[in-house]
Amino acid sequence: MKPPEVDRVAASRAAVAARRARASVKRAVNERRLSAVAVLDTALSSTESVEATMRVRDLLLSIPGLGPVRVDRIMGRLEIAASKRLSGLGVHQQQRLREFLVKRAPRVEQPEQSRLVVLAGPTAVGKGTVSTYIRENYPEVLLSVSATTRAPRPGEVDGVSYYFIDDDEFDRMVAAGEFLEWAVVHNKSRYGTPRTPIDTALSAGRSVLLEIDIQGARQVKAAMPEATLVFLLPPTWEELVRRLIGRGTESLEEQERRLTTARVELAAQDEFDHRVVNRDVQAAAAEVVELMQIQKAIDLHGKE
Ligand code: 5GP
Numbered sequence: 001m002k003p004p005e006v007d008r009v010a011a012s013r014a015a016v017a018a019r020r021a022r023a024s025v026k027r028a029v030n031e032r033r034l035s036a037v038a039v040l041d042t043a044l045s046s047t048e049s050v051e052a053t054m055r056v057r058d059l060l061l062s063i064p065g066l067g068p069v070r071v072d073r074i075m076g077r078l079e080i081a082a083s084k085r086l087s088g089l090g091v092h093q094q095q096r097l098r099e100f101l102v103k104r105a106p107r108v109e110q111p112e113q114s115r116l117v118v119l120a121g122p123t124a125v126g127k128g129t130v131s132t133y134i135r136e137n138y139p140e141v142l143l144s145v146s147a148t149t150r151a152p153r154p155g156e157v158d159g160v161s162y163y164f165i166d167d168d169e170f171d172r173m174v175a176a177g178e179f180l181e182w183a184v185v186h187n188k189s190r191y192g193t194p195r196t197p198i199d200t201a202l203s204a205g206r207s208v209l210l211e212i213d214i215q216g217a218r219q220v221k222a223a224m225p226e227a228t229l230v231f232l233l234p235p236t237w238e239e240l241v242r243r244l245i246g247r248g249t250e251s252l253e254e255q256e257r258r259l260t261t262a263r264v265e266l267a268a269q270d271e272f273d274h275r276v277v278n279r280d281v282q283a284a285a286a287e288v289v290e291l292m293q294i295q296k297a298i299d300l301h302g303k304e
Helices: 005-030 034-047 056-061 068-078 091-104 129-135 167-175 195-203 214-223 237-245 252-266 279-301
Strands: 115-120 141-143 179-184 188-195 207-211 228-233 273-278
Touching: 005 034, 005 056, 005 129, 034 195, 034 252, 056 214, 091 195, 115 129, 115 214, 115 252, 115 279, 129 141, 129 207, 129 252, 141 195, 167 179, 167 188, 179 195, 179 214, 179 252, 188 195, 188 273, 195 237, 207 214, 214 228, 228 279, 237 252, 273 279
Parallel strands: 115 207, 115 228, 141 207, 228 273
Antiparallel strands: 179 188
């Protein structure tokens, strides 16, 4: 049976995005902004991650100083076939590769300080666009994938945009303590941040970005006071309304509900550590990432 057109278009768009994201991870390893061990750890902690679909050979080739001849010799020694992807490794292969990477791979040049950044702000301010831009252009930052009970919108991919789950599964995850935070957003659906991928990334020294609502941001600050809270602002209120209506994917009733939430959310900006105005996606993304690095430098300085 042929999949419907919309599914095929979404699938091919997802494949292109995945390829681009893998290239960007490799570039980060090559430029020593990201360690190869962190890439392996992410791949093993989430089979849905971009890293999981990366070939072992490509990861090794992205390490500065390793050419194809040496990489093939190393893969032979590690007993890993040339076509293997990170998610397809057996337990012993994982161990051998990890040992090799820890010993061989150069250290990343940036200080490896754990950092959790929460990006919040009113509805339609462009948090999703800014965080997607960060995921695609700054692979050293892990963008957390939330779970939600709302239905997918056209083009959204399960495991990439969100984990789309039903109420029973959400209840189970809440009861099992699997969320770092969760909230009912727009008085409607539930959204939550799975805890495990974040703990794994932070302990591997990666920066983590959460794009969540303000109630979630408050919960994260309470649970992890070291988290940095960033509030994304629209250039003006009129611009926010224009963006909200312009999206055109929600009913009038839904738009009204979102405007009400946005007014309340804007009032909370003073609770945040930093404010970033979203005039231009690229500039706003760079500012958020820069905040992570400034914060790292302050932390390091503080320890001297
Ligand atoms: P949307 O349904 O438009 O994708 O998202 C609606 C809102 O839910 C956005 O403000 C988004 O930031 C928020 N959200 C997404 N994931 C989470 C989450 O894991 N926790 C919380 N608290 N809010 C989330």
